[in-house]
């Protein structure tokens with residue numbers, strides 16, 4: 001039977017780890033990208049006999065990230081692949097400070113991780129799989145921050161807004177015979193290290209983030225991963241490859 005291949009950035013913790021574990025359990029092949037390897041995920045995959053491939057990458061360097069994706073896509077045996085999906089999940093909220101206090105280096109790093117690398121990866125994915133007859137999907141993990149301006153979060157909010165617009169524009173281009181599903185998914189607020197960084201910062205929204213945690217309003221990543229995978233399954237099932245395209249942003253509530 002043809003297998004489903006998923007390439008997930010930020011697979012080492014948070015939402016990316018939950019997506020990875022769940023997709024592995026469903027017997028899909030997962031390529032996980034991050035700077036650090038999560039050894040527990042590797043052990044989980046080994047003990048379950050799951051098909052997990054870890055690739056180290058620092059998304060602060062988009063051209064290197066593109067090379068890694070190139071290698072992965074060359075590695076996927078096309079005769080065995082039923083679907084191939086890229087999930088641009090990795091992100092950073094740092095630096096959390098006024099724009100005037102951000103160093104040039106911090107700015108370039110944030111925008112490379114949150115915007116440039118996801119764009120480059122998406123472009124590489126579309127180009128390298130363009131001759132494929134497989135069902136293909138790109139999922140950009142976005143945020144409410146793309147819509148709501150927040151002081152101290154200029155870079156993160158702007159990068160996510162850019163990713164939202166890129167999703168819409170790139171989806172409009174998918175009008176050929178074998179279009180790629182391109183969607184953006186906002187997972188909502190989750191109890192992850194990213195949230196903890198935002199809570200501990202000294203920005204306008206820090207108190208709001210603390211209150212959300214205290215009031216138990218942060219979602220668990222496993223539940224969110226389950227919803228996202230079910231959403232993707234529906235899209236892959238409905239896929240007709242007849243010029244249909246999607247340009248909406250999906251919010252997981």
Ligand SMILES: NC(=O)c1ccc[n+]([C@@H]2O[C@H](COP(=O)([O-])OP(=O)(O)OC[C@H]3O[C@@H](n4cnc5c(N)ncnc54)[C@H](OP(=O)(O)O)[C@@H]3O)[C@@H](O)[C@H]2O)c1
Pocket residue numbers: 009010011012013014015016033034035036037057058059060088089090091092113141142143144186187188189190191192193194195
């Ligand atoms: N948490 C929330 O409340 C929330 C709300 C809305 C949207 N989101 C979005 O949901 C997604 C997942 O967030 P999360 O909360 O799960 O984040 P997280 O717990 O902070 O995990 C971030 C992941 O990204 C990877 N990453 C960070 N910098 C990287 C770099 N330079 N190169 C490669 N990988 C890098 C990390 O791996 P390494 O450190 O090992 O590299 C890690 O696996 C993000 O797109 C985020 O914007 C989150």
